Amino acid sequence: DIQMTQSPSTLSASVGDRVTITCRASQSISTWLAWYQQKPGKAPKLLIYKASLLGSGVPPRFSGSGSGTEFTLTISSLQPDDFATYYCHQHNSYFGPGTKVDLK
Amino acid sequence: EVQLVESGGGLVQPGGSLRLSCVGSGITFSNSWMTWVRQAPGKGLEWVATMKHDGTETSYVDSVKGRFTISRDIAKNSLYLQMNSLRVDDTAVYYCARDVLYWGQGTLVTVSS
Numbered sequence: 001d002i003q004m005t006q007s008p009s010t011l012s013a014s015v016g017d018r019v020t021i022t023c024r025a026s027q028s029i030s031t032w033l034a035w036y037q038q039k040p041g042k043a044p045k046l047l048i049y050k051a052s053l054l055g056s057g058v059p060p061r062f063s064g065s066g067s068g069t070e071f072t073l074t075i076s077s078l079q080p081d082d083f084a085t086y087y088c089h090q091h092n093s094y095f096g097p098g099t100k101v102d103l104k
Numbered sequence: 105e106v107q108l109v110e111s112g113g114g115l116v117q118p119g120g121s122l123r124l125s126c127v128g129s130g131i132t133f134s135n136s137w138m139t140w141v142r143q144a145p146g147k148g149l150e151w152v153a154t155m156k157h158d159g160t161e162t163s164y165v166d167s168v169k170g171r172f173t174i175s176r177d178i179a180k181n182s183l184y185l186q187m188n189s190l191r192v193d194d195t196a197v198y199y200c201a202r203d204v205l206y207w208g209q210g211t212l213v214t215v216s217s
Contacts, residue, residue: 001166034204036149044149049204056205087149091204092137093163095149 002026006088006096012104019075021099023088028068032091035064035073037084038098044087048073106130106206110198113211120190120215126183126200126208133176137203138183140174142196143210152198153185168194190215 003026013019023033031051036044046055048064051071061076075082083103088096108131112124124140140152153164153174162174173186183200190213197210 038149043199043207043209046205046207085148089149089151089204092139092151092154094151095141098148 002029002090002094004088004090004094004096006086006099008099009097010100010102012102013078014104015078015080017078019078019082019101021073021086021088021101023066023071023073023096025069025071025090029090031067033064033066033071034089034091035062036087036089037082038087039084047086049091108200108202108206108208110200110208110211113198113213115214115216116190117217118190118192118215121186121188122190122213124185124187124198124200124211124213126185128181128183128202128206131181131202131206132178133181133183133202134178138174138176139201139204140172140183140185141199141201141207142194142213143199144193144196147196150196155183187213192216 005024007022033051035048038044047062052064063074085098085100087098107129110126135157137157139154142152155162155174171189175184192215195215197212199210201207
């Protein structure tokens with residue numbers, strides 16, 4: 001089975017910061033990687049799919065890159081609405097453990 | 105508008121069974137990868153089961169193999185998860201998803217005596 005890891009597990013940042021979250025797969029998954037944002041009590045919201053494609057209605061400050069075993073999610077300028085937990089997801093399979101972005 | 109709506113959750117005793125349903129509107133399930141995902145209270149997202157787009161293959165996380173079965177009815181635009189021999193650690197909100205693009209709002213399953 002493929003293992004998904006994320007770093008960091010928690011990230012403290014300020015509004016306007018550039019934020020980068022890394023996701024690693026234990027073996028190559030090509031570009032079959034999605035990123036989700038989740039807030040407490042809510043369903044996950046798709047941000048990125050196929051490693052770099054922006055989900056419908058997702059602001060362009062979110063971007064994804066990578067292929068094979070290493071992927072990144074970047075928020076170019078953190079906004080107040082972006083404080084949440086972020087998960088990477090091998091399409092239709094395993095999830096990473098999550099990265100919580102909180103206020104510094 | 106695309107919508108996925110899960111139902112069938114509730115309180116069940118350990119060892120019991122439940123059948124979850126997910127009905128789609130504004131989208132079709134044919135030629136789509138369909139997945140169940142769960143989230144235990146205070147925990148992260150956990151992949152549970154997937155059905156391949158052509159319906160020929162299914163896959164499950166090890167912890168539910170032999171207990172859970174994913175199925176679909178294309179004519180009813182519905183996805184199901186039959187859950188047997190339920191355990192306390194199956195307690196979670198269960199989400200259905202089409203491909204990775206569309207998700208429902210979830211249904212809560214509580215396994216407790």
